[in-house]
Structures are given as C-alpha cells and as structure tokens.
Amino acid sequence: MTRNQRICFAVFFLLMIPVPWLLGPFMTQIVILVITSGMLALAFTHTLKCGLLRFDIAGWWAVGGYTTAVLTTKYGVSFWLSMLIGGLIAVAIGYLIFIVAIPRGMIAFFMVGMVVAMIITQVFSASEYFGGWGGIANIPPPSIGSFQFISKPSLYYLGLALLALQLFVLLLLYNSRIGRAWSAIGGGLKLAKSLGIDIVKYRMVNVLVGNFFLALLGSYYAAYSLSVSPMSFSTGVSINVMVAVLIGGMFHSISAPFIGSAILYFIPEYLRSTGEFSSIILALITIFIILFMPMGLLGLFDRWVMPLIFRLTKRYPPGMQPA
Amino acid sequence: MTLLECRNVSKNFGKLQAVANVDLSVEKGEIRGLIGPNGAGKTTLFDVITGFYRPSTGQVIYQDGDISKLEPHKISQKGLARTFQQTFLFGFSSVFDNVLAGFHMRCRAGSLQEFSHSRHACMLDKQARDEAMEIINFMGLAPVQFMWAMGLTHGYQRMLGVAVALATGPTMLLLDEPVTGMNPTEKTQMMGLIRKIRDRGITVMLVEHDMKTVMDICDKITVLNYGRKIAEGLPDEIKQNKEVIEAYLGREGE
Numbered sequence: 130m131t132r133n134q135r136i137c138f139a140v141f142f143l144l145m146i147p148v149p150w151l152l153g154p155f156m157t158q159i160v161i162l163v164i165t166s167g168m169l170a171l172a173f174t175h176t177l178k179c180g181l182l183r184f185d186i187a188g189w190w191a192v193g194g195y196t197t198a199v200l201t202t203k204y205g206v207s208f209w210l211s212m213l214i215g216g217l218i219a220v221a222i223g224y225l226i227f228i229v230a231i232p233r234g235m236i237a238f239f240m241v242g243m244v245v246a247m248i249i250t251q252v253f254s255a256s257e258y259f260g261g262w263g264g265i266a267n268i269p270p271p272s273i274g275s276f277q278f279i280s281k282p283s284l285y286y287l288g289l290a291l292l293a294l295q296l297f298v299l300l301l302l303y304n305s306r307i308g309r310a311w312s313a314i315g316g317g318l319k320l321a322k323s324l325g326i327d328i329v330k331y332r333m334v335n336v337l338v339g340n341f342f343l344a345l346l347g348s349y350y351a352a353y354s355l356s357v358s359p360m361s362f363s364t365g366v367s368i369n370v371m372v373a374v375l376i377g378g379m380f381h382s383i384s385a386p387f388i389g390s391a392i393l394y395f396i397p398e399y400l401r402s403t404g405e406f407s408s409i410i411l412a413l414i415t416i417f418i419i420l421f422m423p424m425g426l427l428g429l430f431d432r433w434v435m436p437l438i439f440r441l442t443k444r445y446p447p448g449m450q451p452a
Numbered sequence: 453m454t455l456l457e458c459r460n461v462s463k464n465f466g467k468l469q470a471v472a473n474v475d476l477s478v479e480k481g482e483i484r485g486l487i488g489p490n491g492a493g494k495t496t497l498f499d500v501i502t503g504f505y506r507p508s509t510g511q512v513i514y515q516d517g518d519i520s521k522l523e524p525h526k527i528s529q530k531g532l533a534r535t536f537q538q539t540f541l542f543g544f545s546s547v548f549d550n551v552l553a554g555f556h557m558r559c560r561a562g563s564l565q566e567f568s569h570s571r572h573a574c575m576l577d578k579q580a581r582d583e584a585m586e587i588i589n590f591m592g593l594a595p596v597q598f599m600w601a602m603g604l605t606h607g608y609q610r611m612l613g614v615a616v617a618l619a620t621g622p623t624m625l626l627l628d629e630p631v632t633g634m635n636p637t638e639k640t641q642m643m644g645l646i647r648k649i650r651d652r653g654i655t656v657m658l659v660e661h662d663m664k665t666v667m668d669i670c671d672k673i674t675v676l677n678y679g680r681k682i683a684e685g686l687p688d689e690i691k692q693n694k695e696v697i698e699a700y701l702g703r704e705g706e
Contacts, residue, residue: 306556306559306577309552309553309556310556312542312545312553313542313553313556316542316543316544316545317540317541317542319504319524319536319540320536320540320541320542320616321525322504322523322524322525322528323502323524323525323528323533323534323536323540323617324525324528324553324554324556324557324616324620325525325528325529325556325557325620326525326556326557327523327525328525447546447598449598
C-alpha cells in the first residue's frame with residue numbers, strides 16, 4: 130500500500146468510528162445503507178478494472194445471504210462459519226459458470242452475468258427449501274460469546290469491520306503484480322496478451338475475489354435485516370450499483386462507489402419534502418450528472434480542485450510541473 | 453541456428469487467403485526485413501506467428517518448439533515479443549509505468565508472496581524498476597519518462613512501444629512498422645537502436661514500407677505479395693529483383 134493510501138485508509142476509518150455517537154440512530158442506519166451499497170458498487174468497479182462489466186452482483190449477494198439464512202436457521206451453524214461457507218460457495222459456483230463465460234469476452238460475460246443473477250433469484254424464490262417468495266425469517270443475530278449484534282451501533286461496527294477487511298485486501302491486491310496485471314488487461318487487451326499476461330486466469334481471479342466479498346456482504350445483510358427474501362435481491366440492485374459508480378466517477382475505483390452511494394441515499398432524504406417527486410428529481414439529477422459530468426463527481430474534483438491543491442501546496446505529481 | 457521457422461503457413465479468412473503457403477526461417481542474430489505492398493499479408497503473418505491467429509495450414513516453430521497453436525501470452529513467455537502497427541500503449545499510465553508493465557512475466561514471485569508484499573517480491577520489484585530505467589535510458593525516453601503515454605508525440609510513442617516489448621526480455625523481437633510516421637532524425641535514431649538491440653543478442657524481424665531504411669539495416673529481406681512469398685535474399689538482390697519491382701510498381705499503376 131502506498132503511503133497516501135495508508136493515510137487515507139486510517140483517516141477514513143478514524144472519522145467513521147464516532148458516527149453512531151455523533152449522528153444518532155436514524156442517520157446511522159442511512160450510513161449503514163451507504164456502506165453496504167458502496168461495497169456492492171465496489172465489487173462492480175473491482176471487476177471493471179480488468180475490463181469486464183458485471184451485471185450479476187445481486188445474485189452473489191443473494192447466495193451469501195441465503196447461505197447464512199439456511200445454515201443458521203435450519204442447521205444451527207454459527208454466523209461466522211456460515212459467512213465463510215457462503216463465500217466459498219459463491220466462489221465455487223462462480224468458477225463453474227465463468228470458466229465458460231470469461232474466455233468469450235466482455236459482452237458474453239455481461240450477458241451471462243445478467244442471466245445468472247436472474248436464475249439465482251428464481252432458484253431461491255421457487256424452492257420451498259429456501260422459503261419461496263416469503264424467504265427465510267427469524268435469522269439469529271451473530272454473536273461473539275454472550276454478546277449479540279442486534280443494536281444498530283453494533284451492526285454498524287460489524288459493517289465497518291467488513292468494509293475495512295475488503296478495502297485492506299483489495300488495496301494489497303491492487304498494489305501487487307496481480308493488480309498490475311488487472312490494470313494492464315483493462316488498459317489494452319491485445320497489449321496485455323503480448324506482455325505474457327494470461328487474460329482468462331487473471332480475470333477469473335478478479336471475478337472470484339469479487340464473488341467472495343459479495344457473499345460476505347450478503348451474510349451481513351442477513352444479519353442486519355434478520356430475514357432474506359427474493360425481493361431484496363432484484364436486478365434493480367445491479368442498476369443502482371452502476372448509477373452509483375457513474376455518479377461517483379468511473380476512474381476512481383475505490384472512492385467512487387461510496388461517493389455515488391452517498392449521493393444516491395442522502396439526496397432522497399433531503400428531498401423527502403417533495404413527496405412523490407423525489408424519485409423524479411433524483412433521476413433528473415442522475416441524468417444531469419451523466420450528461421455534463423461523465424467523469425462523475427470525483428472527475429469534477431480532479432479537474433477543478435486538484436490543480437488548485439497542487440498550486441497551493443507547490444507539490445506536483447511527477448511529470449505535471451507547470452512549464 | 454534457426455530461431456524462427458514458418459513451414460507452409462497459410463491463413464484464410466473464409467475465401468480470402470491473407471497468407472498463402474509461406475516458408476520462412478530466421479537465423480539467430482539476424483535483422484530480417486519483411487516487405488511487400490499494402491495488403492500483402494505482412495501484419496497477418498506477424499499475427500499468426502505471435503498467436504493472435506491460428507494458422508490455417510502449416511506450422512510455426514520457435515526455438516525448435518511448435519508454437520502454432522499457442523495463445524499469445526504463452527508465446528510471449530517463450531521469448532517472442534512484438535510491437536503493433538497501431539501503437540498500443542497504456543494511455544493513462546506514465547512512460548515508466550508502461551515499461552514496467554512489460555516486466556510482468558519476469559517477476560515470478562508466486563501469488564501469495566506478491567499478495568503479502570514479501571521481501572522477495574519487493575526485491576524483484578526493485579530489480580524490475582531498475583531495469584525499466586535502464587531500458588528507458590537506452591531508448592532515449594528519459595526526458596519524457598513521467599509523461600502519460602497518450603501525451604507523447606508519435607515518434608516517442610513508437611519508441612515506447614519498442615521499449616515495452618524489450619521489457620519482456622525477449623530473444624526475438626518482431627517490429628511492425630517501427631518507423632512509420634517518423635521524421636528522418638527519429639528514423640535514424642530508431643535504426644541505430646535496432647542495431648544496438650541486435651548487438652544485445654536479440655534477433656529482429658521488422659515489417660517496413662520505408663525502402664531506404666529496410667535496405668540499410670536488414671541482413672536479409674523476405675518479400676510478400678498477395679500473401680505469397682515472391683522473393684527472399686540480400687538487400688542488393690531484392691533491389692534488382694524484377695518480380696519485386698513489378699509488385700510495387702504494378703500496385704502504383706492500379
């Protein structure tokens with residue numbers, strides 16, 4: 130991890146720690162939603178790095194959620210173990226499906242992803258074992274010893290811990306040879322091939338890492354809402370993820386998902402007074418951002434704010450000295 | 453010692469025969485020129501050799517191993533590197549990062565070591581960075597080493613393409629139109645570099661349209677027309693070969 134990344138990581142989490150105490154229970158809930166939605170979008174940008182568009186995010190999220198739901202309610206397995214098992218199942222099934230899709234290119238992968246998510250949701254809603262349309266309720270909350278994660282603040286810290294784990298792993302990966310291979314694949318497929326990079330292998334690793342964390346997130350969701358149902362894992366989730374990434378800015382793969390999610394969740398809060406118009410206004414804002422700020426809010430920041438910062442601090446990145 | 457050999461290689465796209473029954477062999481330490489009018493199949497032959505296409509007939513043999521059916525990344529791993537006619541680069545990365553990307557397959561530290569940033573992995577990384585710097589200086593890219601690749605002039609971009617290919621540590625380098633679009637000064641510079649590359653022990657085969665350059669630098673020249681090999685020999689022989697002259701002049705008359 131670079132020095133800047135370490136600093137941002139530390140500062141971010143230090144700022145996030147006092148949130149339940151500072152912002153109160155209602156806002157804490159919103160922040161939890163932003164973090165969860167952000168982590169879903171993070172899986173999208175993660176795969177975008179190696180040139181693939183994921184449309185199957187809701188599906189793997191559901192796999193994690195349902196694995197935890199089934200294992201904890203029907204077999205009395207501990208929450209933490211069910212989380213791990215969910216992750217492994219998502220990786221195994223993902224491998225079987227994507228070993229066919231990935232070698233066939235970005236478009237095939239996108240289509241397969243779309244279909245996979247729908248099939249997974251169908252399987253869960255059609256089968257009685259998974260509770261059909263009603264889903265599974267009464268999921269026991271996670272516990273460590275005698276402490277149970279029921280209160281909103283405790284769930285908030287659990288979510289924050291999950292986020293810290295995911296960011297830590299992703300940052301380590303992105304700064305390693307594996308991450309550089311992903312950037313190379315995303316930067317030019319033919320060039321990457323000619324540099325000895327096995328496209329299929331590295332894309333598969335990338336997608337499966339994404340699957341694993343999506344499943345963990347699903348387990349968290351099960352713990353948070355204490356129930357899972359097919360309704361919560363619809364295709365709308367995948368679309369919201371893409372909108373969040375577009376709003377945040379496609380080129381900032383780690384911060385954009387969270388900025389975008391924050392906008393998507395906080396604006397409706399401020400628009401509550403407008404009643405039914407809130408979703409229309411949100412849609413208009415989204416269209417405006419996509420048309421006039423294609424690089425997203427962070428792109429705007431890069432374009433207008435960063436030059437000022439460089440000039441003020443007199444510290445320029447290499448190669449960008451003013452003439 | 454024969455490094456690269458094409459035996460009866462053809463490539464068909466449906467009814468279009470882009471490359472037809474080409475036999476070619478390149479000796480170690482040669483600088484071989486591959487010329488021919490536009491559309492003669494030179495780049496297609498390069499694509500077949502480097503695995504971007506499978507040959508419809510025939511075989512490609514590299515260092516006595518059959519590479520006809522291998523994927524491009526496997527062929528690169530065997531030491532056969534190439535540049536592209538269209539100058540593929542990582543536009544949003546600096547010159548240094550582009551060259552560093554070429555070292556990917558040379559840093560074999562194992563995934564777990566890479567992930568945990570072990571000392572071994574970091575040491576290999578440092579070695580790669582030092583060597584990348586050395587290549588950048590060798591190619592004359594030092595003045596622009598921090599610039600984003602997309603901001604470079606055409607000449608520098610081409611040099612960067614060659615630098616990236618060099619970073620893979622090849623035993624043979626296939627250059628697709630290395631001096632196209634360069635001014636005479638840049639051309640001379642590039643030609644000097646190609647000679648130096650050969651002196652380092654890397655065999656070179658290049659496709660070019662600039663006749664003066666090709667005649668000047670190549671040890672031997674192979675000529676393609678309509679996908680077939682029509683001539684092969686020393687530059688002086690090719691210059692006077694009737695079929696070759698007709699191939700070029702005939703095309704101009706059309």
